[in-house]
Amino acid sequence: MHPLWVVLLLMSSASLETYANNIEECSIKKDASHARYDHTRIYNVEFATAAHVELFQALEAQSDSLSFIGHARVPGQKLSIMVSGQKVADFDNLLHSYNVSHRILNYNFQKLIDASYCEVAPLTTPVEQFDWKRFFQLENIYAWLEKLASKHPNVVTLLDMGTSTEGLPIKGVRISFGGDNLTSVFLESGIHAREWIAPATATYIIDQLLHSNDAQVQTMARSHNWLIFPTVNPDGYRYSFTHDRMWRKNRALFGICRGVDLNRNYPFAWNTTGASGNPCHYDFSGPTAGSELETQRLMKFLEQRVHTDRIRTYLALHSYSQLIMFPYGHTAERVHNYADLKDIGQLAAARIKAYSGRDYKSGSIYETIYPSSGGSKDWAHAQLQMPITYTFELRGPPDSEDLFILPANEIEPTASEAFQAIQTIIEEAGKRGYYK
Ligand SMILES: *[C@@H]1O[C@H](CO)[C@@H](O)[C@H](O)[C@H]1NC(C)=O
Numbered sequence: 377m378h379p380l381w382v383v384l385l386l387m388s389s390a391s392l393e394t395y396a397n398n399i400e401e402c403s404i405k406k407d408a409s410h411a412r413y414d415h416t417r418i419y420n421v422e423f424a425t426a427a428h429v430e431l432f433q434a435l436e437a438q439s440d441s442l443s444f445i446g447h448a449r450v451p452g453q454k455l456s457i458m459v460s461g462q463k464v465a466d467f468d469n470l471l472h473s474y475n476v477s478h479r480i481l482n483y484n485f486q487k488l489i490d491a492s493y494c495e496v497a498p499l500t501t502p503v504e505q506f507d508w509k510r511f512f513q514l515e516n517i518y519a520w521l522e523k524l525a526s527k528h529p530n531v532v533t534l535l536d537m538g539t540s541t542e543g544l545p546i547k548g549v550r551i552s553f554g555g556d557n558l559t560s561v562f563l564e565s566g567i568h569a570r571e572w573i574a575p576a577t578a579t580y581i582i583d584q585l586l587h588s589n590d591a592q593v594q595t596m597a598r599s600h601n602w603l604i605f606p607t608v609n610p611d612g613y614r615y616s617f618t619h620d621r622m623w624r625k626n627r628a629l630f631g632i633c634r635g636v637d638l639n640r641n642y643p644f645a646w647n648t649t650g651a652s653g654n655p656c657h658y659d660f661s662g663p664t665a666g667s668e669l670e671t672q673r674l675m676k677f678l679e680q681r682v683h684t685d686r687i688r689t690y691l692a693l694h695s696y697s698q699l700i701m702f703p704y705g706h707t708a709e710r711v712h713n714y715a716d717l718k719d720i721g722q723l724a725a726a727r728i729k730a731y732s733g734r735d736y737k738s739g740s741i742y743e744t745i746y747p748s749s750g751g752s753k754d755w756a757h758a759q760l761q762m763p764i765t766y767t768f769e770l771r772g773p774p775d776s777e778d779l780f781i782l783p784a785n786e787i788e789p790t791a792s793e794a795f796q797a798i799q800t801i802i803e804e805a806g807k808r809g810y811y812k
Pocket residue numbers: 424475477
């Protein structure tokens with residue numbers, strides 16, 4: 377045999393072996409169509425001057441090989457940026473040329489993604505084994521919701537908002553221990569596909585409301601009705617497992633790119649700030665306000681239910697940055713109950729600090745994270761007059777090295793501290809007369 381063939385044979389058997397190991401250990405199998413982030417670095421940069429801000433605005437507009445987690449806005453701001461392998465040298469050089477202070481948070485993002493895919497429960501996992509030690513795919517989450525509805529027929533009702541762009545159902549549950557005249561809490565999560573901790577936290581909350589032995593939790597569970605939808609962007613969520621761990625938007629097709637950022641698509645102050653008109657960008661607001669099927673499904677559900685179900689509380693789960701935010705996102709102008717929302721948010725953050733030691737900050741979306749428009753909760757607060765409206769950015773911290781890739785052993789701590797904060801929100805809003 378020609379020596380070259382021997383080498384090739386050895387090489388291919390070695391790579392086959394690695395592949396076989398991965399199949400054994402990981403339920404998400406790598407295949408040729410998965411996006412890869414080998415040698416993608418995560419930089420955290422800090423802008424000292426207006427010139428730095430302008431430089432990075434120009435850079436974001438120019439480069440396809442950089443993924444900004446947020447936009448360059450103001451001096452003093454820190455920003456995380458994913459830099460793909462072929463751009464590392466140029467990017468690093470630019471930082472030094474302009475004396476931009478920075479840290480490298482990660483040198484090979486694919487390693488994190490590989491580890492993350494190994495923490496996903498196999499699709500074949502029996503529904504009895506649903507837990508908060510692994511991440512679960514859409515089918516498993518829906519099977520679990522269905523099981524709850526059949527196991528607790530007098531308490532849990534399966535809900536379905538209708539189908540997504542790609543024809544998947546948007547399923548949720550109504551939890552009601554009896555008391556049709558109670559006020560309701562609505563919770564949405566998974567609007568951004570890659571924020572896997574959000575659906576995991578939503579299912580944890582459902583589980584606690586139904587099964588907690590804590591008397592205070594039981595009292596709270598029975599004092600409201602609960603409408604909970606763990607994955608309001610099912611197409612995107614599915615795609616984050618099957619093709620690209622970093623996918624954020626829905627999967628609607630616009631020319632050469634896909635996806636509307638559903639949390640920029642709601643018809644309130646739509647496309648005014650912190651949103652893009654370009655379908656290739658991560659925060660594309662859509663061709664028109666409320667253009668997307670997923671947006672329309674959620675709006676219709678809430679419009680039909682807001683009065684009959686007396687929905688007074690709207691909660692949305694996202695990651696990351698450890699924030700408890702309230703409207704508005706598009707302006708520094710304050711909502712009519714700003715003072716209450718600020719107080720309650722700060723008490724909720726203090727509850728987390730006492731519970732787990734984690735630092736969460738609270739404030740309006742505009743003043744805490746960054747200006748953005750067309751978000752679901754701004755619409756719910758302004759158009760449907762739902763007064764108690766909070767968006768959580770769950771773990772990790774703002775300078776997280778993992779970005780959206782939270783290890784599975786942080787699901788329970790993250791979800792349980794969020795649930796503590798939600799208890800404070802419900803208690804404090806009640807004390808202030810919002811649930812009369
Ligand atoms: C570079 O930036 C640092 C910190 O931002 C500053 O202290 C230093 O003076 C700058 N150097 C130059 C040459 O501008």
